[in-house]
Amino acid sequence: MENFTFCSPTRYLFGKGVEAETGRLVNEMGAKKVLVVYGGGSAKRSGLLDRVEKSLRDAGVEYTELGGIQPNPVDGPVREGIEIVRREGIDGLLPVGGGSVIDTAKAIAAGALYDGDFWDFFCGKSVVSKALPIGVVLTIPAAGSEGSGNSVITLESERRKISIRTDFWLRPKFAVMNPEVTYTLPQYQTVAGIADMMAHIMERYFTTTEGVETTDRLCEGLLLAIIHSANQVVAQPDDYDARANIMWAGTLAHNGVCGVGRKEDWASHGLEHELSALYGVTHGAGLAVVFPAWMEYMAANRPAKIAQYARRVFGVTEADDFGAALEGVRRLRLFFREIGLPTNLKELGVEHPDFDTLVARFHENKGIPAGSYYPLYPDDTRAIYELMVKGRC
Numbered sequence: 001m002e003n004f005t006f007c008s009p010t011r012y013l014f015g016k017g018v019e020a021e022t023g024r025l026v027n028e029m030g031a032k033k034v035l036v037v038y039g040g041g042s043a044k045r046s047g048l049l050d051r052v053e054k055s056l057r058d059a060g061v062e063y064t065e066l067g068g069i070q071p072n073p074v075d076g077p078v079r080e081g082i083e084i085v086r087r088e089g090i091d092g093l094l095p096v097g098g099g100s101v102i103d104t105a106k107a108i109a110a111g112a113l114y115d116g117d118f119w120d121f122f123c124g125k126s127v128v129s130k131a132l133p134i135g136v137v138l139t140i141p142a143a144g145s146e147g148s149g150n151s152v153i154t155l156e157s158e159r160r161k162i163s164i165r166t167d168f169w170l171r172p173k174f175a176v177m178n179p180e181v182t183y184t185l186p187q188y189q190t191v192a193g194i195a196d197m198m199a200h201i202m203e204r205y206f207t208t209t210e211g212v213e214t215t216d217r218l219c220e221g222l223l224l225a226i227i228h229s230a231n232q233v234v235a236q237p238d239d240y241d242a243r244a245n246i247m248w249a250g251t252l253a254h255n256g257v258c259g260v261g262r263k264e265d266w267a268s269h270g271l272e273h274e275l276s277a278l279y280g281v282t283h284g285a286g287l288a289v290v291f292p293a294w295m296e297y298m299a300a301n302r303p304a305k306i307a308q309y310a311r312r313v314f315g316v317t318e319a320d321d322f323g324a325a326l327e328g329v330r331r332l333r334l335f336f337r338e339i340g341l342p343t344n345l346k347e348l349g350v351e352h353p354d355f356d357t358l359v360a361r362f363h364e365n366k367g368i369p370a371g372s373y374y375p376l377y378p379d380d381t382r383a384i385y386e387l388m389v390k391g392r393c
Helices: 018-028 048-058 075-088 099-111 119-123 187-205 213-235 240-254 267-279 283-301 304-314 321-338 355-366 378-387
Strands: 011-014 033-038 062-066 092-097 135-138 150-155 160-165 174-177
Touching (some): 011 018, 011 240, 018 048, 018 092, 018 135, 018 174, 033 048, 033 075, 033 099, 048 062, 048 092, 075 099, 075 150, 092 099, 099 119, 099 150, 119 150, 119 160, 150 267, 174 240, 187 213, 187 240, 187 267, 187 283, 187 304, 213 240, 267 378, 283 304, 283 321, 283 378, 304 321, 355 378
Parallel strands (some): 011 174, 033 062, 033 092, 092 135
Antiparallel strands (some): 150 160
């Protein structure tokens, strides 16, 4: 196990009706006027936004709205939000939504206090050193952004999707999490979120670091819980306990606890970012195609940890590591298919993938080589993209 520093300062309020506490929590994080950021309108239609804003008014907190944030968030609304914050004297961000909304709010929080272009943080020209405080009301369990210091934004003019990661500045001060608000999520959105949180765990699980049994077991336990609860949620969307377990697992998958003391990989996320940047696919659905293809390639090149995953998570009994790894990949694809996710590019809606562009952009953003579990060079990357065409179960 490697040396590590772990800081997870987010305060979580979890359970039925907790959105009524939002105003009090905003006061406690020291904000007097917040920008409420939300998505395409479901927060309004469901009445959640009204309940949150009533809580703000009752607590004496002023607010301004910025709505219309779309999946795979782009830079335009970030720039608009920065202008609003500066013009209105806003001193805090309150995203009400899922990962796209939260990531947009984080970019605004950092960009509003920066003299240059906020994109400097994403393209590597600058590092976040201060940000406005952020509180979250979570509506979609998936990205884990409610408990992380990460943000992912696409520069629309170049269709370039890049993530940043901070240890402290962009971690929300609080997260309000009511599983009941997820009852009405479309099933596809629910299962795509499940693939996303599983991928967050697996990016950390597949490591070259030795002596990490504790975090290995944390990862495996979370994956087993997600698989179990996913089947319950698909069968009965209003099962509170299943929704609660999925929501909490999504947070634990990405707040950093699964990655302490170990090298992390993140190649699969980079591979998917190029797909969603070029073709606009749903991030979690893209990961359901990407991750098994990456694992299939690893089975032939570095099978031991893939085989351990197969045995501990999917109960594979094959003694040979290569055979066990391939069977684990098959069972993962089968699970994704059974809950309604795509397992190949055609099912994802990408009929004619431009492999040249995908490979080139991946390495422009991630370097050569990319990844740490098994360093990827352009030929490796192309081979993994090509494995996504069939995606056999």
